Amino acid sequence: MIGRFNWAGVVEFLPQLATGLYYTLLISVVGLLIGFILGAIFGLGRISKNKLVYFVSSFYIEVLRGTPVLVQAIWIFFALPLIIGYNFDSITAGIIVIALNSGAYIAEIVRGAVMSIEKGQMEAGRSLGLDHGKTMRYIIWPQAFKRMIPPLGNQFIISIKDTSLLSVILVPELIFQGRLIAANHFNAVEIYTTVALFYLVITLSLSFILRIVERRLDIQ
Amino acid sequence: MIEVNNLHKKFGNLEVLKGINCQIKPKEVVCVIGPSGSGKSTFLRCLNMLEEITSGDVVVDGNQLNDSKTNINEVRTEVGMVFQQFNLFPHKTVLANIMLAPQKVRNLSTQEAKERALALLKKVGLSDKATMYPSQLSGGQQQRVAIARALAMEPKVMLFDEPTSALDPELVGEVLEVMKKLALEGMTMVVVTHEMGFAREVGDRVLFMDEGIIVEEGNPEQIFTNPQSERTKGFLNKIL
Numbered sequence: 001m002i003g004r005f006n007w008a009g010v011v012e013f014l015p016q017l018a019t020g021l022y023y024t025l026l027i028s029v030v031g032l033l034i035g036f037i038l039g040a041i042f043g044l045g046r047i048s049k050n051k052l053v054y055f056v057s058s059f060y061i062e063v064l065r066g067t068p069v070l071v072q073a074i075w076i077f078f079a080l081p082l083i084i085g086y087n088f089d090s091i092t093a094g095i096i097v098i099a100l101n102s103g104a105y106i107a108e109i110v111r112g113a114v115m116s117i118e119k120g121q122m123e124a125g126r127s128l129g130l131d132h133g134k135t136m137r138y139i140i141w142p143q144a145f146k147r148m149i150p151p152l153g154n155q156f157i158i159s160i161k162d163t164s165l166l167s168v169i170l171v172p173e174l175i176f177q178g179r180l181i182a183a184n185h186f187n188a189v190e191i192y193t194t195v196a197l198f199y200l201v202i203t204l205s206l207s208f209i210l211r212i213v214e215r216r217l218d219i220q
Numbered sequence: 221m222i223e224v225n226n227l228h229k230k231f232g233n234l235e236v237l238k239g240i241n242c243q244i245k246p247k248e249v250v251c252v253i254g255p256s257g258s259g260k261s262t263f264l265r266c267l268n269m270l271e272e273i274t275s276g277d278v279v280v281d282g283n284q285l286n287d288s289k290t291n292i293n294e295v296r297t298e299v300g301m302v303f304q305q306f307n308l309f310p311h312k313t314v315l316a317n318i319m320l321a322p323q324k325v326r327n328l329s330t331q332e333a334k335e336r337a338l339a340l341l342k343k344v345g346l347s348d349k350a351t352m353y354p355s356q357l358s359g360g361q362q363q364r365v366a367i368a369r370a371l372a373m374e375p376k377v378m379l380f381d382e383p384t385s386a387l388d389p390e391l392v393g394e395v396l397e398v399m400k401k402l403a404l405e406g407m408t409m410v411v412v413t414h415e416m417g418f419a420r421e422v423g424d425r426v427l428f429m430d431e432g433i434i435v436e437e438g439n440p441e442q443i444f445t446n447p448q449s450e451r452t453k454g455f456l457n458k459i460l
């Protein structure tokens with residue numbers, strides 16, 4: 001069965017797939033970095049006592065969690081430029097999509113982790129005269145961050161795979177390249193399987209890195 | 221040092237403090253006793269605004285707490301608090317727990333903060349635990365670190381909310397010992413406690429609280445040997 005496929009033939013397409021891998025990684029890394037910042041901001045916003053901040057954060061989170069990534073990509077690549085009168089290239093649009101989408105999920109992760117820290121920690125900080133911001137920064141956040149790591153790892157993996165949907169806005173990432181090759185050479189199984197292996201390598205490396213980070217924080 | 225006039229505190233419709241009046245002089249050690257749910261913790265927490273005051277006046281070290289212009293963070297630097305559950309920062313070493321607030325609030329240099337922390341650790345008898353994490357210490361040791369952490373801000377008043385209630389009986393003594401030392405040095409202290417021995421030996425005054433009011437107060441001898449109110453008698457009978 002396996003023998004009927006031409007696995008050796010994949011080798012000649014590896015450079016092209018490597019280009020795809022580059023864009024997948026670029027968009028994942030930059031998008032998730034921004035997504036984490038957005039998640040931290042809106043996650044804390046959702047715990048805020050300020051009604052407006054709470055409302056804006058909730059609106060952002062609910063809209064981005066509640067709509068398909070594919071549609072978000074189309075909004076940002078095709079519709080947003082018409083509204084703001086500025087065109088993005090597809091890679092920038094892809095980064096924005098991943099950042100905004102992962103940010104909404106990460107916001108919920110941040111909120112959950114911060115809220116899971118015992119109330120006594122905030123009280124201890126405040127009773128020492130630290131203001132809310134400093135207590136957050138030095139006491140609550142470091143403890144919450146540690147609890148965020150497992151769900152963050154999960155979200156990062158989901159977002160990395162979501163980059164495959166960006167082929168609809170012509171981002172030349174892995175799936176986009178795979179489709180091009182497969183359409184011309186009728187080797188869909190071989191190419192997409194190779195593409196899947198690329199994803200697996202990325203996500204396994206990520207899991208590995210996160211485990212190291214987690215262990216570091218544990219030792220601290 | 222502390223002056224409380226007609227303090228009321230409500231949680232929603234539940235009135236927990238129903239008009240508390242009391243004055244605490246500098247260097248005085250006041251023990252607060254009373255049944256569970258009588259509002260002792262709430263009263264203590266109103267003294268450093270961990271609970272918002274519903275009505276009444278609370279003046280701490282000349283600062284009117286129920287005045288929106290008062291900088292509550294500044295007042296809190298003068299009021300140390302020790303909790304029943306210690307509330308140490310688990311991600312920081314013992315030393316870092318103590319150094320944090322002096323550095324971030326009082327802007328002490330690392331060197332100064334460290335010297336102060338080490339001196340306090342010596343005082344509470346834990347010099348050898350500086351580099352450990354709270355989870356590596358016994359309850360009694362954790363509570364002594366918590367006391368050192370509060371003292372590092374050089375507060376004028378220390379509030380203790382049942383500091384020994386979460387401890388195994390054999391660990392209670394070491395914490396009370398530290399508190400006694402502090403009292404002898406002239407620290408102003410308000411101590412919610414069930415340790416009647418401590419109240420008797422160290423307290424200058426005992427407040428008996430029940431159902432949100434101070435039912436009776438007086439020197440410890442008087443309260444313990446000759447309580448006036450029936451409620452005080454009933455409570456003391458139950459616990460002694």
Ligand SMILES: Nc1ncnc2c1ncn2[C@@H]1O[C@H](COP(=O)(O)OP(=O)(O)OP(=O)(O)O)[C@@H](O)[C@H]1O
Pocket residue numbers: 231234236254255256257258259260261262263
């Ligand atoms: N944050 C809160 N929200 C609502 N009710 C509260 C809150 N904190 C305390 N209470 C209520 O206020 C009352 C007094 O509580 P408080 O903790 O002051 O009692 P206490 O005298 O310290 O009791 P204990 O000896 O058990 O510690 C209780 O009925 C409690 O349920």
Ligand SMILES: [Mg+2]
Pocket residue numbers: 260261262381382
């Ligand atoms: Mg209590």
